[in-house]
Amino acid sequence: MTEFGKTLSFTETAIPGLLVADLPVHGDSRGWFKENWQREKMTSAGLPDFGPVQNNISFNDEVGTTRGIHAEPWDKWVSVATGRIFGAWVDLREGPSFGQVFTTEIDPSKAIFVPRGVGNSYQTLEPDTAYVYLVNDHWSPDAEYSFLNLADETAAIQWPIPLADVEVSAKDLAHPRLADVTPIPPKKTLVVGANGQLGRALRDVFGDSARYEYAGRDTLDLSDPAFATSRRWRDYDAIINAAAYTSVDLAETPDGRADAWAANVTGVAVLARIATENGITLVHVSSDYVFDGTKEGAYTEADAIRPLSVYGQTKAAGDAIVGTVPRHYIVRTSWVIGDGKNFVRTMASLAERGVDPSVVDDQVGRLTFTDDLAGAIRHLLDSSAPAGIYNVTSSGEPQSWAQLAEHVFALSGHGPERVTGVSTDEYFSSVAAAVAPRPANSTLDLSKLVSTGFVPSDMLVRLRSYLA
Template identity: 75%
Template structure:
């Protein structure tokens, strides 16, 4: 019999993500009423805003009707509209809780959130039971499903009515035992821009597991209809490591078009996909969204005020990403990774006996791609609150000239060979367009530190980089 007067609230089950919910049911002589799914109230209490797209009802006219055990590649919100069931759930996801079992009776005053990959089964305990469930993806024959036999000896589910005495389909009876089950792999992570310096660092950090995908620019056309490019509900995270970064070239008519196409139009397409499919979008931003006039480090909540085209496109891209409910905008500065970069150039000049003139009125911190990749992965895996995070190397800010002198010293050369000059002096004889640069590129790191990531000291990372 349905229990009236409960308080809405979750009950943990011991299986990660599988949460039983007590539902308030209001009844009188006419019958009863309940809010079976109420997004605002339930998300406040901790339920994931899982974005249901379909509501299904399975009507069962006889006591003992038994279905399962089915693990599907989407999340489910399960309850009953009439009647009562004995439910059984088995974790069939890769990981340490594979095979864990939870059972409970579900009547109209209860519901259960079943995360992707947890096997679901039930047995009706009353006639005319209407089993109802919301799902956050549409059924597809191409999707990956996993099944477990209802009578599996390892799961050892204590069915109230013996399986020999109930209605079961031949298909359910033929499902494998747990030793032969193919576990459901985690949702996929897609790294966009995988051939760039950050993309290569992310590959080194994330590895080559089957559920990690890497897409170079040629592999994913951001100007196409992305909604048809993949089954996006199978993805948990998109990391956008690609961008147009030719700062000076962006000031030309052709470069302006290319910068806006890559940094705004393409990014907005990713944001739409993420918003429509509940995917977490990680986007790399830049100190160039600021004009560099503050006399303190820039915080995440400071207003953007870009000076040039590149900075404008990065600020616009940030705004597009912020429309995705699950997003991390990672602002960084002075990035150093594989390939041609400032540090390698200075080391080469030192070795060849060339004494450089280097800008000394732009202040910031180096950020090495290995450290940046680790910080990004930390945000995603730790479940840090969504939003904007500054992520650069740590330690005291320095000028480009200071960094050049450190490179000379660490490579066994006289740092006095480096001459500091102003930005205006340095670019006075430039042949092409020169983008305005922020003089202060120092980003405040307090927020990411509070999220549990300790930014490595930039000079220590520089030493390690040169040693390699």
Template identity: 75%
Template sequence: MSIEFGKSLSVRETPIPGLVVLDLPVHGDARGWFKENWQREKMTAAGIELPDFGPVQNNISFNDAVGTTRGIHAEPWDKYVSVATGRIFGAWVDLREGDSFGAVFTTELDPSTAIFVPRGVGNSYQTLEPDTAYTYLVNDHWSPDATYTFLNLADETAAIAWPIPLDEVEISAKDIQHPRLVDVVPMPPQKILVTGANGQLGLALRAEFGDHPWIEYASRTELDLTSPELDTARRWRDYGTIINAAAYTKVDVAETPEGRTEAWAANVTAVAALARIATANGITLVHVSSDYVFDGTKDGAYSTDDVVSPLGVYGQTKAAGDALVSAVPRHYILRTSWVIGEGNNFVRTMASLAERGIDPRVVDDQVGRLTFTVDIAAAIRALLDTRAPAGVYNVTGQGEPTTWFDIARRVFELTGHDPARVSGVSTDEYFAGAQGPVAPRPLNSVLDARATEAAGVPLGDAGVRLREYLERP
């Protein structure tokens, strides 16, 4: 058997997205040879993302004779394939739904090479030497409830140039009966779950992502995130992303005993469950946070590196949720402020007051920027599509920071009313004599989103979005 010694650890791309060939260092002497078939630390240092795919099983297929032919099978998990002894001709066909459906790649593998096969790519091989041991790591267990896809080894469209003609080798009856490419049902993408689907952000996410079989929108009645059965409520290995748009946002009620319990349940206990599920199943967790994680005393905009210092219960629960999500290997935390979407909100309230002839008193000592849910949804889409680095991203409307008082006057102006009807008042004056508890508000809610924009995430101008919002019927 001929093995190429002395290679450097490296990776080669293929025409099939996500399918990559790895060159592995093999060290030999008179006693034989040695290789590190899977070395997480060195692969990570080399910039190879594969070490985090989370294998749960290691299988070996030993083949006595030359010409043993197996496949083409596509499973709903990732696979890392290598050869322990012998040599194979491998063939891979993209059977995933999308533009690359039907793409083919072939190569030979010996102990000095390996290949990473993403979920939904059909995998097959033919042995070129006797006593070939074909090994593979996978990141899920076989399940009768999972989706599997197959392709006939002799498919004319794929036109795989097998070294040994298929009519001269042993092929299983099942492989002979697999469909041609024209009849293959493509492997669907991993599912996306959106929680809090009926809220302001949830509705924007519906508009952004649309209705597809692989996207699931769930309200609290459809999926209770605080249920002890959450771990078994879905086959979580079928999901690639969870977008958590569910949250308890009644900042003043959160200061009451009952509200405090509900806030911690929704913003911490539920988030902890999602973080646990995401970590265990290799899921990307997207979590929406708030400016309330800061106390608002900073002179200048808050960056993603600033230490959190929440003032009230709501802010404390959001900060705790952020900490939990940050421990998930693949996560995005979007910190935002002054969110406006479909439903009841400050802008709609001001427009209604203007129309009804009511002259409001609005706080003029809190500074920040409006953020429209359409922009949050677009930012989430961009982070997922570009596979941006995990971490915290500030996502707010752009433009000059302003106050609630300024925004109220602008709403009056844009709706054809006299902005002078709006009068300013301090936060302390506004809440003086309030019935019931009042949550402390950060006076500075300005978030620095320059790093987010530099990452290629689109952000709308708050002033432009406000005008567009009020112009909609």
């Protein structure tokens, strides 16, 4: 008998992510009414905002009709329109909860959220039972499915009506036992720009698991119209965009301007559209160049952007596009140092070769070591931090480029007095080619990132180990 007057609530089960819902049902002599799916109320009460795209109904004539156990690579919202079922769910996902079982009865006043990869099955307890389920993907022959035998001895489901006495398909009876089940793998993460300084650091952080896919410019072309259909995007949980056009001076030329906009805006728009359409988290690496550098003190995530250069304008435009993706992280950084050509390596080389450089002393900021940047990105994803913009650099007292060059010389065993500080105008006075304007202040406030539980390392401590 359907229970009336419940308050909408969710209860966790022994299977991670499997949630049982009590649904308010309003009834009188005419019958009853319920809101079977109400996004705003249900997500506020704790249901994931899983984005259903299809609604299916399975009508069952007889008591004892039994179906399952099927695990698909999408989420389900299961309920009953009429009748009553005994439901059984078995975790068929890779991981420590593989094989965990949960059972309960469901009538119109209850529903259950079934996460991707959890096997679903039921047995009808009343005639004319209508079993309803919303899913957040369409059936695909390319998707990975798993199945479990209804009579599996390990799961040991206590069916109210013995399987020998019920209506069940031959196909369901032929499913494998738990020991022979192919688990549903976790969703994948695609790293775009995997061959750059940050891309290589992300490889070190995430490793070589099949869960992570690394793509460089040689294997991935965002301008290819076929890219949008090149993968089953519903199998991806995150895209990390570590690719960018970063030749800030060349971007001031006609050809460079076109290339910068193609990579930093048009390409980003392609990723944003894919992420939005498929419920993917998009991580996008931004830059201090979106600011004009005139602020006194560190820039926060809320400060207005005022880019000075073409490069800065393209990064600002890319940020605006990514900000429209429901699940996104814009990781704003500066002065990146990693495995590759960079300022620190250049200064160390000059020191060793006996060259005494003139270095800009009127631009101030912090270095960002790629280990910190990659670690922060992983932290934001793993902790499910609120979507938005996060400043990410290494920590420590802001320094000018000239001061940092002096540290490099000293840590390399050379005299820091060999470094001469000059203004930006002096430094570029003899350069005939186009020069992009730089922000004088690139210092980014890190308090928002720290509040999520990630504390970046001190840049001078990291500089010492980097040079060692």
